Amino acid sequence: MSAFANLPLLRRFLAVARSQSLHQAADALNMTQPALTRSMHHLEEEVGGALLDRSSRGIQLTDLGQLFLPSAKEIIAATSRAEADFQQRRNKAATCVRISAAPVWTSTILPPVAAAMASSAPDLNLKMTRGTAAAAIEDLKTGDIDMYCGGISDTRALPSFLVRRSLYRSSLAFVVHEAHPLAQEIFAPVRLMDFPWLHYFGDVDVTSCASDWLVEMGGRTLEPAVVCPSVLSALDFLHDSPFVTCLPVGFCQSRIGAGLVSLRHAEPIRVFDSGLIYRRSFDGVTGFDLLLDGILEVLRAKNFDMADRT
Template sequence: MDHIWRLKHFLAIAELGSVQAAARHLNISQPALSKSLRELEQHLGSALFERSSRGVTLTQAGQAFLARSREIELQWDGALFDLTATRDGARGNLRIGVGPTYEAAFMAQVLARLLREFPNLQISVRTGVGAIMLPALNTGEIGIYFGGLRSGTESLASEVREIPLYDQSNRIVAAADDPLAAMAEVGAGALSARAWVQLSYDSLALERIEALFQTAGVPLPRTVVSTHSLGLALDLVRNKGFLTSLPEPLLHPRLGFGLAPLAVPGYDWRIATGISYRTSLAGTAPLKRMIAIVRDELGASGLGPDLVGGLHG
């Protein structure tokens, strides 16, 4: 039993880059964490970190042990979920990744419902696009990812499976009272003359917008704000006359009040979205319930089938 906690201690140090930060995160004393690490290194017969005044870095042995440790932790927590599910509502640590659209549209409701059923779970949530989260899923840094499924240029580890949920449309958006919103068709020339705000993490939208203007032979917009903040982007569109591109679920009245999609020929594209997960969590009670709850929220909220063409998978 001691070794699983030493392994978790090792993972915290590796992820945070210092014993001090890991001790704060784990809510244990720094001397106790240092002792745990020494005992693990003695047991393995190898140094896992190089120490310096700036923190710690993994040795070659530590890098090799990191990948194994993440998979062991996932398997341990998966077993813990199942062994405790019927007794006290499932205990263990669940690390998930959430894409920006799922974060804004679905996940608050999903997590609230899940924790009502499994109040003893500890859930760690990371947010980001698939280009960041899928590699983290491959290495075991997270166990589940809700968001865009892999594209043709991305690969998944053999221990990862996918559940497609819906195809997500993307639209060019203006304020609901913008003159462009009343037009039956909006050409690239009219869009080029306007100020734009772009979500910096949405590389696919950036590529599609650029292609739209290049195909029409009109210049790219001269005034562009690039931001990682969805809230700032929506405020600029609603109140300052900017244009942007958004996933269509964000135009649901609950989220996209004051916004309107524009009828732009040539800008009609979708991406597949769903759930990607490590096989070590397959069949566990929390994962099964999260899948069911996400499907339920997609259907009940109208953010899924009403806007993006229906659920499948």
């Protein structure tokens, strides 16, 4: 038998690699340490080399073990995903949807959807976290989440088991606090140079987008005065401060964007689609269909730009 076909051994190997201890891995797997040790010897025989370096300091992966690890992870993740997808299709009803979403979605779109689902589909459990598209796609591949809600400007091909669906169009705008001097003026690109620029890390490099736009308008590239680890931390800096940054226009309509205003300029800095990436096995599943209907209803009610996207 190929080492990669022996799923129990792969799961035991991953437990050892994760804990770096045969004793801890055995406890986690609810088996004895001698039995786990025999399993690892058996796996090494099938692979044809040592995967583990055993010493008084604990367990470390050998070079061969490091090569073997990502393949083992991929096979176990694919198996878990296939099992979940089969049960999803068999039952034709979702009982839990794990969602990773961008801040505009978690603050503005999903809360009323979740409230409606609580009465219309009480057996459906929604588990939500905030995240970026890049991180969510990796979590979708490993089966850690079922759906991502947010910007989907990256159009690279997805694995066949994932679906990308655009629901509305958004754009980046220059954003300041409502008491900021620029909020009281007729917008002039050159005035942006007079205030400190705020950069944050996300799916889009906002500083590059804004700089490219400004250069086209006759300005110059921007140099960040402050760099924030996320868009949420950037929001804290914007309130009652002289900072300027770029945000999706939806932020100014959301609860977390209260007190912020977007500066009016004829040409958008960047236009992008926002929507869903989800596991294909959820198509046609009762609870998931209700969730999608609820999202579309909220988007329409809040006047998002949904032209030609549904």
